Amino acid sequence: MSIDLSEFIPVFLEESFEGLDTMESCLLELQPGDMETINTIFRAAHSIKGGSGTFGFDEVGRFTHELETLLDKMRNGQCEVTPDRVALLLSSVDCVRSLLVSASEGGEVDRSQVEEVERQLVAVVHGDEVSTLADSSASAPDEGVVDGGDGWRIRFTPDPGLLMSGNDPMLLFRELALLGPLEINLLTDALPALDNLDPTELYLAWELTLSAAVDETSIREIFEWVEDDCELILEPFTAGTTGAESGQTWDITLRPDADFLVTGNDPLLLFRELAELGALQVLLDSENLPALDQLDPVELRLNWHMTLHSACSEADIRAVFDWVDDQCELIITPVGGSPNPESAGTAGGAQPLISGEPISSAPAASEATGDQILPPSAPAGAPKSAVKSDTKPAAKAPAGRSGADSSSIRVETGKVDALIDRVGELVITQAMLAQVCEQLSDIDHPAVEQLLAGLGQLERNTRDLQEDVMRVRMLPISFVFNRFPRVVHDVSSKLGKKVELLLKGEQTELDKTVMEKIGDPLVHLVRNSLDHGLETPAERFSVGKPETGQVLLNAYHEGGYIVIDISDDGRGLNRDKILGKAVEKGLVSADANLAPHEIDELIFLPGFSTADQVSDLSGRGVGMDVVRRNIESLGGHVSVHSVPGEGSRFSVRLPLTLAIVDGQLVRLGQDTYIVPLVSIVETIKASDSMLTALGGSRCLLRFRGEYLPLVNLRELFELDGPPADIAEHLIVVVENAGQKLGLIVDELMGQQQAVIKSLEVNFKRIAGIAGATIMGDGGVALILDVAGLMGVALDPELASAARRRSKQEGLDQ
Amino acid sequence: MAMILVVDDSASLRSMVSFSLKQEGHQVTEASSGQDGLNKAKQGKFDLVLTDVNMPGMDGITLCSELRKLPAFKFTPILVLTTESSADMKQKGKAAGATGWLVKPFNPDTLLSTVKRVIR
Structure with missing residues (x-):
């Protein structure tokens, strides 16, 4: 019978990646003589090897075999645990990971690196003790094979x-x-x-x-x-x-x-x-x-x-x-x-x-x-990979994982998303019923009362259901945090700095999609802290700080958002240097009068870099501006707080989910639009005196000491209707990546949570629009994407005029 | 057709094994750890036990010796699934009461032909 193994491969891969994560985190905390941890690492490698062979990942199997052999020797005490070997094992974990990724998803593997690591493994494993290998390979099958005659x-x-x-x-x-x-x-x-x-x-x-x-x-x-x-x-x-x-x-x-x-x-x-x-x-x-x-x-x-x-x-x-x-x-x-x-x-x-x-x-x-x-004998052909000699009790799995095994199930994300979608529809239906019901409220009939009560209950249950379903997609942020011990280990050893990494609030939950996208920006922020924030041990010693610096990752919930703080106890931001650089690069004028926190924020401007020399770590062309952009594309926000000599703290604030947005409803002509609350600075009613007309219909809004470009959304979206009466118009001030913009709207309506429907999936991608939602009355409202909107609507001339005027204003004061 | 208990902490291996066995018409009970396996063994009747060796908590070797203590499992074939097939390993498996072993990696055909050897 032939059985198709491919359907088991996704589970195998998932297990293997988990195993690799376990190996990595255990290796980082491995102390010589810690048998339990070595056993855990061994078991993970062992499972990956077994599965690789079974599911046809032969290259992974071969590589893991060497890895496993070394681990086996370590747990048998035949081979010492040294920092070099731990580093080698960590590189091996990387190799296995990239081999698995390339085997499953295609893509290139750095062959030379894999071969080099494999060579080193073989050298460590067999270098000191060739005899064991000879023993085990010789022992088994061929003792006095005699021809059987008839x-x-x-x-x-x-x-x-x-x-x-x-x-x-x-x-x-x-x-x-x-x-x-x-x-x-x-x-x-x-x-x-x-x-x-x-x-x-x-x-x-x-x-x-x-x-x-x-x-x-x-x-x-x-x-x-x-x-x-x-x-x-x-x-x-x-x-x-x-x-x-x-x-x-x-x-x-x-x-x-x-x-x-x-x-x-x-x-x-x-x-x-x-x-x-x-x-x-x-x-x-x-x-x-x-x-x-x-x-x-x-x-x-x-x-x-x-x-x-x-x-x-x-x-x-x-x-x-x-x-x-x-x-x-x-x-x-x-x-x-x-x-x-x-x-x-x-x-x-x-x-x-x-x-x-x-x-x-x-x-x-x-x-x-x-x-x-x-006892039947082992199947022929199998013994090749069977050189292991261990029968020690398997090590314990890391706490938490084993527990999770028994009480959790794996579900495809697609299924959860479908469920969330369906609940979204339910929420809309419920809202529609509630609206219809309002019209019934003055009818005096016992059944109406019952209907109203029932609908009230439906509303509560729907809301609870929605929350519960949303929670299904939530994972503890430890999934992201777990990457950091390795990052800190690698980076700090490269920089020659001593660093202690502290993690707090690892159980704080976050939507899976957000989680997947926030990893890289966080890694960059942490690298930044290690590279620029923390001093070398000598420097720290000379200013009376402990030689080992600290980096703290702290996650917590705050008002419907998750906040992730990355703080270090390093030297803090060097404001003179930042300002000097910003002036040199023409990002601010030499005579700008900026508050300390405004200077700090300059590091998020495109093209900014304060490193004296482009180091291996920060010279990857990814600046803080990209970090900020990535975070904002998730509907989040990043800010920095720094005290010279004491350290810096970067705060990343993210929505708990991308499936729902808290929005301000605005009316433009006949249509309703939604502006994500996270982007809104303020909504104001503009009077003539606040407006400064430029050429054509363009004008600037004078707002709290600065000039902001104004965009008439109705014009932008080419909506019909009577011309806007700017003098009495409502303006929503939004901000993205440090740039503020005034949006002229016809009417401010309520605020509400909107379930985001992808426009891309159902229609096509439109710049400036993040998606759509269905309102309680069945109407469709488009959700604005403020970052995209700025790209479309912000006239560079207008923006620079606004900046010039703002600076002028600053000078006048 | 036999009642088979499959004990493995790796979900992929476990489901591959039990899928293959079911294809042959066997009835399979899965357990995800040694302890789980022991509990399920106590609750059911089995003609064969297949167990991984390297598992967190109770490993396959301990499971073997625990099973042999149960009257119902005194003569039941127990195969250990392992990549560790050195003499030492086999010795420990045998000492704990294992009937035999199946060396990983194995394909479904090897699995089924090995199982046939211990199923009447």
């Missing part, structure tokens, strides 16, 4: 306790029979009398003749699971040696009645008698044998199939069974010619034992034996 005579004498391992000689013989014609001869010499018999012990031995020219290894493999629990003698033979004396071959089948034994007869004794007539082979058929626990020891449930080669007559054979002929079914058939394994019915087919005619019989003793299970 077949094998096998004497198999199991230990009495063999059955306790769940092995069954019959099953072993079945395996053997797959190799070729097999004759089985039961040896009962060691069988005690029935009353001395322990049914759990095996007293039997067998002589088997396998007429197949196979090599010794393939036979030994079948007995591999029991090789220590038995005596096994293999002897090759060539054709002719089995040949029998002249005479007749008889097939004899004995099916004793269940009560056969109560008469004191013993089949084994009968066989002994039979054997005196000639060469006898006995095949035990235990197919009718019930489970041991249902076994009545006084009943006989076995059958036998025998081949007798003898010059005797059928009558001679029947005479042996004389005493029991009313207690059994006896079939005696002559077979022509000399004994032939196939005609004996014991050989050939896949299931010779079972195909034999079942009879019930055998003393409890042989029943027990018949039932034993022999």
Whole structure:
């Protein structure tokens, strides 16, 4: 049968990535002698290796094998845990990760790096101790492989306790029979009398003749699971040696009645008698044998199939069974010619034992034996990867993960999103019902009252349901925070700084999508803190600070948002330097009079960099402006607070979810639009005196000491309607990336939460519009994307005019 | 058709194994840890137990010896799934009462042919 493994691959990958994360975090906290942690790391590597082989990621499997071998040596104490080796292991984790990513998603792997790491692993693993490898590879299969000639005579004498391992000689013989014609001869010499018999012990031995020219290894493999629990003698033979004396071959089948034994007869004794007539082979058929626990020891449930080669007559054979002929079914058939394994019915087919005619019989003793299970051998071909020698108890999984396993399920994100969507529809329907209901409220009818009460309940339940469903998408921010120990480890060692990373509020929950997108900006902020914020140990020492600097990541909820603070106890922002740089780059004028926090904010301007030299870490072309842009594209905001000499704190504020937005409803002509609350600075009613007209219809708004460009949304969206009366118009002041903008609207309506529907999926992408939502009355409202809007609507000339005027204003004061 | 208990902490391996066994018409009960496996073993009747060795908490070796203490499992075949097939490992498995082993990585065909060896 062929089974398609591909459907298990996503689960395997997910497990493996989790395993890699576990390895990474454990490696970062690994101390020499910490067996539990090493075991945990080992187990993760081990699982990845096992799965890789199974699911066809051979390259990953090969690489992980070396990795695992090193870990194995570490936990056995054969190999010390040194910082170099931990670093090597960390690089290996990276390699496995990138191999898995490229194997599953395509894409390039840095081969040279993987090979280099693999080379180092091999060097560490085998460099000090080549002998172990040689041992393990030599030990297994090829001890004295002898050519089998025409077949094998096998004497198999199991230990009495063999059955306790769940092995069954019959099953072993079945395996053997797959190799070729097999004759089985039961040896009962060691069988005690029935009353001395322990049914759990095996007293039997067998002589088997396998007429197949196979090599010794393939036979030994079948007995591999029991090789220590038995005596096994293999002897090759060539054709002719089995040949029998002249005479007749008889097939004899004995099916004793269940009560056969109560008469004191013993089949084994009968066989002994039979054997005196000639060469006898006995095949035990235990197919009718019930489970041991249902076994009545006084009943006989076995059958036998025998081949007798003898010059005797059928009558001679029947005479042996004389005493029991009313207690059994006896079939005696002559077979022509000399004994032939196939005609004996014991050989050939896949299931010779079972195909034999079942009879019930055998003393409890042989029943027990018949039932034993022999250890089958390991499958051929498998041993290659099986060099490990560990049997230590597996280490504990990191706390929390094991617990989560049992009480959580994995669900495709798509399903959750569909659910959220559906609940969104429900919310809209509910809002619509509520509106309809308002019109009913003055009707005096008991049913109306009930209806209203019911709708009230529906509203509460809907809201709860929505919250619950939203929470399904929420994950603790530890998923992102877990990356940071590694980041800090790598960066600080590169910079030669001593850093302690503190994590707080790791259980704070955040929408999965937001989480996925916030990782990189946070990494950049942390790198920034390490690179620019923290001093070198020497510098810190000279100003009386502990040599080890601290970086704190703290997440918490605040008013429907999640706030992530990245703070360090470093030198703080150097305002003189920032201002100097900003002036040099023409970002502000030399005479600008900026408040300290305004200077700090300059670092978020495009094209700003304060590093004296472009370091490996910050010189990647990603500036703070990109960080800010990324955060704002998530509907979030980033700000900085710094105290010279004491440190800086970056605060990232993010909406809990991208599926819902808190919005201000505004009217433009006949249509309703939604402005995300997070972007709104203020809404004001403008009077003439606040406006400064420029050429055409363009004008600036004077607002709290600065001039802002104004955009008439109705014009922008080319909506019909009477011309706007600017003098009495309502203006929504929005801000993005430090740029403020006034939006002229016709009317301010309420604020409400809107479930965001993608415009891209349902229609097409429109610059300046983030999406759409369905209102309670069934109407559609577009949600503005302030960042995009600025790109579309903000005339650079207007913006620079506003800046010029603002500066002028500043100067005047 | 047999009742088979599959114990593995790796969901992917576990589901692959049990899927393959079900394709052959076996009835499969899955357990995700040694302890889970032991609990389920106590609640049901099984013709065969397949267990991973390396598991957090109770490992497969301990599970073997625990199972052998149960009267119902005195003779039940127990196969350990492991990549660790050195003599030492086999020894420990055998000492704990394992019937045999299946070396990872294995494909479904290997799995099924090995299982056939211990299913009547």
